[in-house]
Amino acid sequence: MAEEELQIEEGGKKGNMMLIIIIAVVVIVGGAAAYFFLFAGGDEPAAEQLEQTEEAAAAEAPAANADVGTALYVAMPRPFVFNVPGSGRDRLVQIKVQLLVRGSDNEELAKTHIPLIEGTLLQVFSTANADDLVTEAGKIELREQSVSEVQRVLQDIVGSEVVERVLFTGFVMQ
Incomplete structure (x- = not known):
């Protein structure tokens, strides 16, 4: 009987260790995926749209600001x-x-x-x-x-x- 209890305790420690490792891997993979989706991807179209918006505003600004000050x-x-x-x-x-x-x-x-x-x-x-x-x-x-x-x-x-x-x-x- 003592041998069975010893084996159960060793098996429980190994099971807890595996559970901790699995949770850590899931957290790391989830964090990497979140980082990829948030920070990677098409910045070029947004930059082009921003430049076009700024150019349009600059073209309209002198006419609008000619009679209106800051x-x-x-x-x-x-x-x-x-x-x-x-x-x-x-x-x-x-x-x-x-x-x-x-x-x-x-x-x-x-x-x-x-x-x-x-x-x-x-x-x-x-x-x-x-x-x-x-x-x-x-x-x-x-x-x-x-x-x-x-x-x-x-x-x-x-x-x-x-x-x-x-x-x-x-x-x-x-």
């Missing part, structure tokens, strides 16, 4: 904090604003006239209603009013619409 963002130095009346109660609103301008000339003009822009935005924001600002449509309308007023004021002062868009980067209402 998009630059001018951040207002501090968020706007103001009260708005609502049907139930008054609400406190905080809006962080950035201005989208095109070209470095417009960026400098916007930075120069930040106090004027802040005053204009505060006037527009003070006409808002809390019930309107709760909805997405109300926020969009406020943003559109902000753009038109800022452009109007800068048109009067500078002679051009310096700001293309007014972006709300933070909007909190309590």
Whole structure:
């Protein structure tokens, strides 16, 4: 009996060793196959398509960029904090604003006239209603009013619409 138990233990060790070897081989072969499928293969057509796309974009870019400069963002130095009346109660609103301008000339003009822009935005924001600002449509309308007023004021002062868009980067209402 002792001999049978000894043979079973030796057979079990050999079986475990074979199982470990088989699992290791499967993992290595699977890894090699995954590497082959992910990293090997036709890069040439993708490179050719990329070159064609870049050439087409380069051909269209001078015509499009002739009148439109690089998009630059001018951040207002501090968020706007103001009260708005609502049907139930008054609400406190905080809006962080950035201005989208095109070209470095417009960026400098916007930075120069930040106090004027802040005053204009505060006037527009003070006409808002809390019930309107709760909805997405109300926020969009406020943003559109902000753009038109800022452009109007800068048109009067500078002679051009310096700001293309007014972006709300933070909007909190309590």
